[in-house]
Amino acid sequence: MAITVHLPTLQNWSCHNCGGCCRQHAIYITPEERARIEQQEWTAAEGVPGPLFVKEGGWFRGRRTRLAHQADGGCVFLDEKGLCRIHAKFGEPAKPLACRIYPYAFHPSGKSVVVSLRYSCPSVVSNRGATLKAQEKDLKELARLVVPEGGDQMRPPAVSESAHLEWPDFRRLVAGLDATFADRGVPLVGRIVQAVEWVTHIGQANFDKIRGDRVDELVDVLRQAVAEQMPPLDRIAEPSSLGRVNFRLLCAQYARKDTELDLRSGWSGRWRLLRTALAFTRGTGTVPSLQPVFRPVPFSQLENSFGPLPAETDEILTRYFRVKIQGLHFCGPAYYGVPFVEGFWSLALVYPVVLWLARWLAASESRTALTAVDIEGALAIADHHHGYADIFGSSSFRSRVRFMAQKGDIGKLAVWYSR
Numbered sequence: 001m002a003i004t005v006h007l008p009t010l011q012n013w014s015c016h017n018c019g020g021c022c023r024q025h026a027i028y029i030t031p032e033e034r035a036r037i038e039q040q041e042w043t044a045a046e047g048v049p050g051p052l053f054v055k056e057g058g059w060f061r062g063r064r065t066r067l068a069h070q071a072d073g074g075c076v077f078l079d080e081k082g083l084c085r086i087h088a089k090f091g092e093p094a095k096p097l098a099c100r101i102y103p104y105a106f107h108p109s110g111k112s113v114v115v116s117l118r119y120s121c122p123s124v125v126s127n128r129g130a131t132l133k134a135q136e137k138d139l140k141e142l143a144r145l146v147v148p149e150g151g152d153q154m155r156p157p158a159v160s161e162s163a164h165l166e167w168p169d170f171r172r173l174v175a176g177l178d179a180t181f182a183d184r185g186v187p188l189v190g191r192i193v194q195a196v197e198w199v200t201h202i203g204q205a206n207f208d209k210i211r212g213d214r215v216d217e218l219v220d221v222l223r224q225a226v227a228e229q230m231p232p233l234d235r236i237a238e239p240s241s242l243g244r245v246n247f248r249l250l251c252a253q254y255a256r257k258d259t260e261l262d263l264r265s266g267w268s269g270r271w272r273l274l275r276t277a278l279a280f281t282r283g284t285g286t287v288p289s290l291q292p293v294f295r296p297v298p299f300s301q302l303e304n305s306f307g308p309l310p311a312e313t314d315e316i317l318t319r320y321f322r323v324k325i326q327g328l329h330f331c332g333p334a335y336y337g338v339p340f341v342e343g344f345w346s347l348a349l350v351y352p353v354v355l356w357l358a359r360w361l362a363a364s365e366s367r368t369a370l371t372a373v374d375i376e377g378a379l380a381i382a383d384h385h386h387g388y389a390d391i392f393g394s395s396s397f398r399s400r401v402r403f404m405a406q407k408g409d410i411g412k413l414a415v416w417y418s419r
């Protein structure tokens with residue numbers, strides 16, 4: 001099958017062998033991959049004592065098998081130099097598909113495939129490496145492995161709970177969203193506020209008679225009206241108190257690190273999670289540390305102004321949003337099956353989440369201003385879960401996002417944490 005892949009603009013990447021992906025991600029494997037690894041006959045003498053696999057889940061979620069982790073959290077196949085033993089001994093194609101693909105993500109878009117990237121990889125965040133154009137041949141090979149047979153038959157994500165469009169028209173909405181983020185004449189926070197506003201109007205539109213060029217016209221009219229009517233950013237109200245509660249609970253989920261230890265900790269782990277949820281709901285006292293990079297600091301400290309954002313923030317986060325939008329990495333099968341409008345609300349919330357986490361990183365080192373390193377670190381932490389942690393697709397998480405959108409809090413949070 002001839003396959004056309006659309007690569008995101010602006011993004012470079014090469015692996016710099018940090019080994020981070022092999023420490024922070026659970027690698028789920030198919031029965032075929034398990035059989036292939038068993039045939040590789042690993043021994044303790046090679047540094048792989050076993051067990052190699054962990055079974056997870058139950059009858060209600062389905063049983064899944066993942067690679068086991070070492071005591072320090074690294075994959076059972078990770079060597080002391082941070083390299084993969086399977087890759088070293090049998091070559092790259094012998095690894096599980098999830099490892100071969102990372103940090104790429106491939107999503108069908110009609111008869112072609114769009115490529116996105118995961119910003120949990122620090123080299124993606126810092127845009128280090130070869131251009132994706134230079135890797136096009138390899139990416140086509142990977143896309144062929146990932147996109148299911150008949151992927152060109154897949155329908156586009158829904159626009160909203162009640163509206164559907166075919167691929168050409170769905171792509172018009174996506175192009176309008178990308179154009180909003182490409183407009184560097186408006187500060188990034190302003191583009192986010194505008195995008196949330198017009199996308200929310202898209203969710204209320206009746207598309208029964210809107211097709212083809214009329215979709216472009218609708219998007220243009222909404223974009224223009226929102227741009228003309230948007231108040232100056234310093235006149236945008238503070239987030240509501242309920243919006244802040246929901247936002248803190250969201251931040252707690254983004255800030256979590258589910259290590260092997262957490263997964264094994266049973267009731268004590270659940271009790272700890274409950275206490276954490278209560279602390280984040282109250283939002284007073286000290287923020288419980290959810291992973292070692294975060295130190296306990298007062299919640300109130302994170303609400304103070306941290307001054308102007310580092311100059312690099314615009315480039316890093318504009319690139320992030322455009323890669324996720326162009327790669328359809330925010331709705332449909334790439335994001336828990338949610339429609340375009342709701343998926344974009346979730347994506348837009350990553351902006352204030354990143355700024356909140358960046359403040360926490362800075363405050364953990366007793367600083368009151370952010371650096372580009374804080375922004376990059378916070379983005380890598382946030383994107384680790386976005387679209388991949390089961391809880392983000394749960395009804396409670398989704399209703400939290402919808403509630404914040406309905407109350408107009410997403411734009412307000414973006415402005416509040418930009419100051």
Ligand code: SF4
Pocket residue numbers: 021022027067075076077078079083084085086087095096099
């Ligand atoms: S199998 Fe290899 S590439 Fe995959 S997580 Fe383990 S060490 Fe990393």
